[in-house]
Amino acid sequence: MSTPSTQVVSADAKTILLIEDDEAHALLIRRAFESHPEGYVIDVVRTLREARDTLEHHVPALVIADYRLPDGEGVELLQVQSNTASVCPVVIMTGHGDEHLAVESMRAGAIDYIVKSDATMGGMPRTADRVLREWHHIEQRRKAEQALALSEERYALAAKAVNDGLWDWNLETNTVYYSPRLKAMLGFAEGDLDDTLDAAFGLVHEGDVGLLRAAIDSHLSGGTPHLECECRMLNNNDSDFRWMMIRGLAVRYSDGVAYRMAGSLTDIHERKRAEQQLHHDALHDVLTGLPNRALFMDRLSRCLERARRCDNYLFAVLFLDLDRFKVVNDSLGHTVGDELLKSVADRLLDSLRDGDTVCRFGGDEFGVVLDGIDREDEAMQIAKRIAQRVEQTYRLSGDEVFTTASIGIALGSNDADSAESLIHNADTAMFRAKAHGRGYVELFKGTMHMDALQQLHLENDLRRALAHEELTVFYQPIVSLESGRIEGFEALVRWQHPEKGLVLPCEFIPLVEETGLINAMGRYVLKLACAQLREWQHRLLLPDLTISVNISAKQFVESDLADQIKKMLHEYALKPACLKLEITENLIMENTEDASQFVEALYEHGIGLAMDDFGTGYSSLSYLHSIPVDTLKIDRSFVSQMDTDSNGFEIVRTIIALARTLKINVTAEGVESIDQLTLLRALQCPMAQGFYFSKPLDVASAEALLISRPSW
Ligand SMILES: Nc1nc2c(ncn2[C@@H]2O[C@@H]3COP(=O)(O)O[C@H]4[C@@H](O)[C@H](n5cnc6c(=O)[nH]c(N)nc65)O[C@@H]4COP(=O)(O)O[C@H]3[C@H]2O)c(=O)[nH]1
Structure with missing residues (x-):
């Protein structure tokens, strides 16, 4: 028989060629096939020669050959002319005691053998079925391998061109071929890397091992059309991890079971780093x-x-x-x-x-x-x-x-x-x-959003109030406890709101400070107060009447505040000593540098400085030496308690004594009762202010009070 590639041979899947010179045996086998569902035609020849002639023209589904034939041995079919076993399966039959010949036949390429007996010959259809299934398997594999070899050849060429490494994993022996290029990519010399899967897995970053295993399993089980996985692998030369792309494809039996997987390794480190950098920069x-x-x-x-x-x-x-x-x-x-x-x-x-x-x-x-x-x-x-x-x-x-x-x-x-x-x-x-x-x-x-909205409305209202001169000043008398007469007034801002009526400063001063409107408001109040003082001093012939105006911490941000005040005094021709600026101790402590510059400038000009709410803040007395304060205003919280609580009384007494030692004036704020007034007089407090004398009054009422020349 010549090779199938050079001879036109027709394949006959329904024929079984039986080479048997013993007629009784041939009959037994033929009969056994009679009831086979495939309806095989059993073509019987007696000699090797006849068999060769037949095989020249037909390739049967199966050859069953007796070992001992008149003109030779069945096994010769397998040995000559690049053998029958390469085109169809050959089963050899031997006699009892010839088992060693059967082994020899298998080595030569027979797919199976039987030792002749009635049972084995009668059971030949079952043997044929099994053998044909096995042959089909082998054929499939041969075809896949041929295709793979072809594509591998192409792939190897392509991989060489793109510098990839190759690997080929035999799942049946569990060995892996790693190409020299692949080993070099991982920093290994030719013989250095074992041909095991573990050798490669041992190089995979522990954070990526799970991912790679899952990708392999998923492809092997048919979940993905090919293996593709990016992972970090250790480089043996510099002990650094580099990003690699592992690609692969499984080769499978017809039932889908993979017996081999081969693929490539690509160094994607630079691309991956660039990608990571971009990702990092974006976030x-x-x-x-x-x-x-x-x-x-x-x-x-x-x-x-x-x-x-x-x-x-x-x-x-x-x-x-x-x-x-x-x-x-x-x-x-x-x-x-x-x-x-x-x-x-x-x-x-x-x-x-x-x-x-x-x-x-x-x-x-x-x-x-x-x-x-x-x-x-x-x-x-x-x-x-x-x-x-x-x-x-x-x-x-x-x-x-x-x-x-x-x-x-x-x-x-x-x-x-x-x-x-x-x-x-x-x-x-x-x-x-x-x-x-x-x-x-x-x-x-939760209330803060509501507050924020309200504040927004309030801020708009305030801007309008300033533009429409809705802000006004009320005056509260400050009384000399020695003479019992009004010495001056404290100017207190009020907002004459078109809908809400009179709004008190505690409701809008914090927002005015926050928004920076405090500077405009401060200038406005100061101007009204100075103009009013000037008018009363002249018209009511009270040249020594004083006015106290509150200055907020936030106003210090304006570096020319002291100059503005001086200009105002000049404009209304007021003696500097008639103006007192009230600041809080916290303001001094928090803005020490700005505050001391401002205070120095006022002092040089002879303008008085009152320390408001004294005792409620830092109560650090040390600054009383360094800052030229000329009046301490004792906070209302102490004054209101002095007739009921001995602590309150003690505090007021101490402040008055301290001020006397430092030669600083004192005003007790928030006097509401005759008892408080009596105690303050007993402590020789020089000045007082509070509802007991009068609440803050509008211009007309304050003027009427002045004219009535009250005495307490
Ligand atoms: N319960 C009670 N209260 C009394 C009594 N005597 C006076 N008061 C109140 O005590 C506050 C005294 O003013 P302050 O301590 O400087 O405290 C002022 C001051 O810190 C600030 N303020 C008022 N006007 C201005 C201003 O034009 N500019 C700045 N920056 N702040 C101002 O608003 C604060 C509150 O001012 P007002 O509501 O006018 O409240 C005034 C006054 O009405 C009393 O016997 N009993």
Whole structure:
């Protein structure tokens, strides 16, 4: 028989060629096939020669050959002319005692053998079925391997061109071929890497092992059309992990079971790094390297999801804004400003736990998510710790820089609605903290939004009030306890609201300060008060009548405040000693530098300075030596208690004694009863003010009171 590739041979799937010279045996086998459902035609020949002739023209489904034939041995069919077993399965039959021949036949390429007996010959159809199934299997595999060899050849060429490494895993022996290029890519010399799967898995980053195994399993089980997995693999040369792309394709039996998988290894490290950088840049702030708003929102959303799942899970959002950052930026330059932001970022990271997230929203605003806190006040404690850490001195480009942070806190639990609303709440609380001054921490409360809306209306109203001169001044007499006569007045602002009527300062002064309207309002009140004093001094012939005007801390921001006051005195031709400016002790303590410059300027000009609400603030008496205060105003809270509480009395007594020693004037505020007045007189308090004498009055009533020349 010549090779199938050179001879035209017709394949006959319904014919079985039986080579048997023993007629009885041939008959037995033929009969056995008669009832076979496939309806095989049994073509019987007696000699090797006949068999060869037949095979020249037909390829049967199966050849069954007796070992001993008249002109040779059945096994010769397998040995000559590049053998029959390559085109169809051959089963050899031997006699008893010839089993060794059967083994030889199998070695030569027979697919199976039987030792002749009635039973084995009668059971030949079953043997044929099994053998044909097996042959089909082998055929399939041969075809797949041929196709694979072809595509592998192509692939090897392509892989060489793109510099990939190749691998080929025999699932049956569980050995892997790694190409020299693949080994070189992983930093191994030719003989260095074992031919096992574990050898490669041992190089995969532990974080990616699970992923790779899952990808392989999924492809082997037919879940994915091919294997494709990106993972980090250790490079033997430099002990660094590099990103690799592993691709592969399984070769399967017809029943889908894979027996081999082969593929490539591509170095994708640079591409992956570039991708990671892009991804990082999209989610991080370039200056500080902290997560940006987008990433922050993502982390926050995860906390929200968790809160919805677990009842007891609590988290918090902090909104942090640096106070006076603009001053640093404007005075020391943007480079120092940037350094400050970076240092603040570092300190924030330092102050938090691993699971927490810090981000920069932009400018001098930062956000923090405190993941999983135990109690509400824990958020407050952490925020205060952060505020303290931020407050510590920074050494930047040779300068000592100071800053503080105002922090708003919004608590998140299972009833929090969205990430945006939590940030908004924390922002609202931060604004409230800022209104208190620098370095405050405030916890968000539901009423704050309402307050914010009301404040917005109020602010608009106030701007209109200033433009339409709805603000006015009331006057409350200040009485000399020695003479019992009015010495002067304190000017107290009022808002004559078109709908609400008379509005008291406590309702609008904080907002006026917050919005910066305080400067315009302060000038306006001062002008009205000076004009009124001038008029009363002249018309009522009271040249020594005084006026006290309140100055807010926020007015110090205007550096020319002292000059404005001097100009005003000049304009109304008033003696400087007739004007007293009332400031609070807190104001002095918080703005020491600005305050002392301002106070010095006033002092030089002979303008009096009264310390308002004395005893309620820092009560640090040391500044009384350094700041030229000429009047202490004892706070109403002490005066109101002095006739009922011995402590109150003691405090008032001590302040009066202290002032006397320091040669400073004293005014007792909030005198409401004759008893209080009597006690104050007994303590030789020089001046007093309060409802007992008169409430603050409009211009006409104050003038009427003056004209009546009351005496107490
Ligand atoms: N219960 C009681 N209260 C008494 C008594 N005697 C006086 N008062 C009230 O005590 C406040 C005294 O003014 P203050 O301590 O400077 O406290 C002032 C001052 O800090 C601020 N303020 C008022 N006018 C101005 C202003 O023109 N500019 C600035 N910056 N602040 C002002 O608003 C605060 C409150 O002012 P008012 O509501 O006018 O309240 C006034 C006055 O009406 C008394 O016997 N009993």
